[in-house]
Amino acid sequence: MENITEMLKGVLEGCVLEIISRGETYGYEITQQLRELGFTDVVEGTVYTITMRLEKNNLVDIEKKPSTMGPPRKFYTLNAAGQEQLKIFWKKWEFVSSKINELKTNKIKRREVK
Amino acid sequence: MENITEMLKGVLEGCVLEIISRGETYGYEITQQLRELGFTDVVEGTVYTITMRLEKNNLVDIEKKPSTMGPPRKFYTLNAAGQEQLKIFWKKWEFVSSKINELKTNKIKRREVK
DNA sequence: ACTAGTATATAGTATTACTAAATAGCATCA
DNA sequence: TGATGCTATTTAGTAATACTATATACTAGT
Secondary structure: OOOOHHHHHOHHHHHHHHHHHHHOHHHHHHHHHHHHOOOOOOOOHHHHHHHHHHHHHHOOOEEEOOOOOOOOOOEEEHHHHHHHHHHHHHHHHHHHHHHHHHHHHOOOOOOOOO | OOHHHHHHOOOOHHHHHHHOOOOOOOHHHHHHHHHOOOOOOOOOOHHHHHHHHHOOOOEEEEEEOOOOOOOOEEEEEEEEEHHHHHHHHHHHHHHHHHHHHHHHOOOOOOOOOO
């Protein structure tokens, strides 16, 4: 699927939170998982800006560990604030996606124009 | 629901296309409909930038008509290109929302970290 | 006159994901 | 040895989009 960039805005961070919530992981692996999920155009740089934001907003704990496959990895885990944020994200998603599906399935009616 | 701004990016234009596809309408009315749908914080200025974009990209036909309630209204209808764009929008929405729901309902599995 | 509701329009800002590249470690193969 | 490829983080700069805040203007009712 091409050009879904704009549609990913506002949801990608939530996806990253969800992925981290499954167990400690690091930027490169998060990118891989997003790609496996179907968001094939997501690149490391994008995930990096998101994890930086999570750090800045104190939503994650960080631990640096060596890797046998390359340079050291920065592992992230969600802290309490991050879990709270994740909950809020899914609540927003439920709201927005339900409204859009409502629109899609034609439930809103035309207002009369005088 | 507060602060869904970022989540609306990339979907609001599609919503406007959908609303216009139901029959000719104008900026102010589109704003009302989005608010009725539940996106209560959407304001005229936002819809205006979207309709301007639709005009610029030649996705709509325009007709100006007087109103008994205020200044003249600029009525929009989707042209062929606009209808095509709307189809593409719903396709993208189907894709993205299904992937996110997949993530939500836990279908992706953790990769093994060695 | 004044206010409220209708209606379009615009300048400037914040947020976010992107492109493109630099840096660096380890493994394998010529 | 060096060349390539995969792993992995980081950064500078850009594009897209919805926002705030405001200006303008028309009509109706008090």
